[in-house]
Amino acid sequence: MTGLHERHLVVSPEWLALYYRHPLELTHGEGRHVWDADGNRYLDFFGGILTTMTAHALPEVTKAVAEQAGRIIHSSTLYLNRPMVEMAERIATLSGIPDARVFFTTSGTEANDTALLLATAYRRSNQILAMRNSYHGRSFSTVSITGNQAWSPTSLSPLQTLYVHGGVRTRGPYAELSDEAFIRACVADLEDLLGHTRNPAALIAEPIQGVGGFTSPPDGLFAAFREVLDQHGVLWISDEVQTGWGRTGEHFWGWQAHAENGPPDILTFAKGIGNGMSVGGVVARAEVMNCLDANSISTFGGSPVTMAASLANLGYLLEHDLQGNARRVGGLLIERLRSVAAASPAVREVRGRGLMIGIELVKPGTDEADPEAAAAVLEAARAGGLLIGKGGGHSTSVLRIAPPLTLTVAEAEEGAAILADALHAAG
Template sequence: MSKDLLARTRAVLPSWLAIYYEDPIEIERGEGRRVWDTDGQSYLDFFGGILTTMTEHALPEVTKAIAEQAGRIIHSSTLYLNTPMVELAEQIATVSDIPDAKVFLTTSGTEANDTALLLASSLRRSNQILAMRNSYHGRSFSTVAITGNRSWTPTTLSPFQVFYVHGGQRYRSPFAHLPDGEFIAACVADLKEVLDQTGDVAALIAEPIQGVGGFTSPPDGLYGAFAEVLRERGILWIADEVQTGWGRTGDHFWGWQAHGATPDIVTFAKGVGNGLSMGGVIAPAEIMDSLGANSISTFGGSPITSAGALANLRYMLDHRLQANAARQGPPLFEGLRAIGSPIIGEVRGKGLMIGVDIVRPGTTEPDAAAATAVLEAAKRHGVLIGKGGLHGNVLRIAPPLTLTADEAAEGLQALVASIEEVTP
């Protein structure tokens, strides 16, 4: 069945669509933190469709909201008033921690980052953008252009002039040997040097924790230090919270809150929709209202996705899932670090956002083949995880935020067995 579907997939869909596993699976259904394939095999889902199933599969509150809205109307566009869209935007503005916040809803994180770049470049009248090395911001023409990861950039053509700065990842940074304060100082010096050689930059876009880049991050406070430099020059700071938002890091609701300064623009997606196609941009009214042309969104903020996302966000807030991420994450970190395998270079991240950097024993040299082997072994042991990093050697572990202590222990046991199976 799966082999036939794989052949049909390859025949009709682009060859550049990545598919996991030597023997790919079709996920037929999900419930809670578990999914089942078409052969009836059960798996603990520790990746959530790329950090998208934020709460849990088949969350009753979300499915009910979708069904009720679908029974009324599914689509209307932003040309008409839309109560679910406004209620969701109001809720997001309330939790945003952005002053005088306005919200524009999109269909994806890519589109959200596209919109943020449009706002910044239009307001600043500049196509110069600062981005972080090792970053990822989407698959559109503009977001591929600013992505600092060669694995995801198929073209050198660009609507922007992009300058990449240090700080987004530490493990393989030339400043890796420095303590936190000196690391931040070195990255700030690099930023200043880059700015001294550019024109009027529009914005810096940065993920507080780099998702596709392998869950890498700087010390807390780096982007706050960057913000001081940027604001002296009128440059906007865009925080890409597509993967870090909504309490996943445990310590904070938004990843940027670990850095002691407030961004000018925040983008989000993935988890808020719990699987629905939902993203958006948050900015103060002064910035959000600055576009000098008409615009609409055909699908952004549709009644059905807004109703489902609102139910999901309210569930997350009512059940304090940020606190659960802070509670369930540490045992996973501790258990993975305790393995002591020579193929583990680093275990990093925050909350329920965990990266395991797989290396050749005795070195920091990335080992993508070993990471793929662990991914396959984890599947055999009944756990689905992700893979990323510049070199494709980082295991990405991001369970739904309703994860229980028993499920965390079960998943950890499977991950330990998988890593030990691959360790020479």
């Protein structure tokens, strides 16, 4: 155990998890690589939980941060803030939400917390519909709508949460159905649920469940849900904390895979847009955003420095078509990983879109999740020079792969080869 690890254990909560038997201290990064305190170099396929979205030490972002910090670092939302207004204008346009208003926070948790506040105030209801296997943050309200027991430490809640089927395609009571039948069954479940509730405020859903192991429903499920929700006046909140900004390759936002009935009422974002800076936010049409009848501010949300970073990062992403790169390189990586998985009896499924890929591990010959195998692959991948994440529903048995969106074909091939060796070594 390193000295820093010992010091960490003395002052940190026991529930603050660290990866690896011998935890890493990362000291610096460049492009798609990071280095630890011992000088070891790693190909980064997790990006600080999908947060280093474009690249480590991206010159355009670091330059923007340094220049803004040299002028003014902080002012709060009580003063006009040019970078914040400029970023809000860009996001409002990109969101697809008509007459959009944007409120900035410092994290995805806070963004989802704000979305819940808006929805419950607008609808005068504390009932929330959420998806099974979901994750929406670590605050008291977001924990209470998280459908993943491993990340929900209390049953106490300020909200009444009702859970809906549909977030996991290949497990559960509808797994054997065709996509069309799956959607019909989930819609029938939602209609039945609404018949037994009074006045739900909103359905909150991740288009692809992040912590839940990069699971997703068939395209069109949330469009079908939207038809039912609209009949009851229930809002749709799309949690784009992990799926936003082109990571899925096919779409800029995850909700666009379910776009038949237009954009969501409320969209939340965070993680990658700041490329490591603390940025989150909420987009909603003016009628919903303006429903609060009390004063509110954001002390740190939308700070000049984080907005300067976000503007530079978004500009780089759009100018270099990183969504297209995620589609092209991500498609290649998924195919390579499926080829690798075919040789491993421990792999149940390789799934995902763009540069958001999950490898689900089970005990060979069964459908039983194998978190020990996932932990072993994580260690073996690190030994081979690759950093990945893990997640999943009832156990952390899914390898989570989400490299920066500038990933090259050569780096994708390298990472797939390391994962092949890691699966073999761990299996």
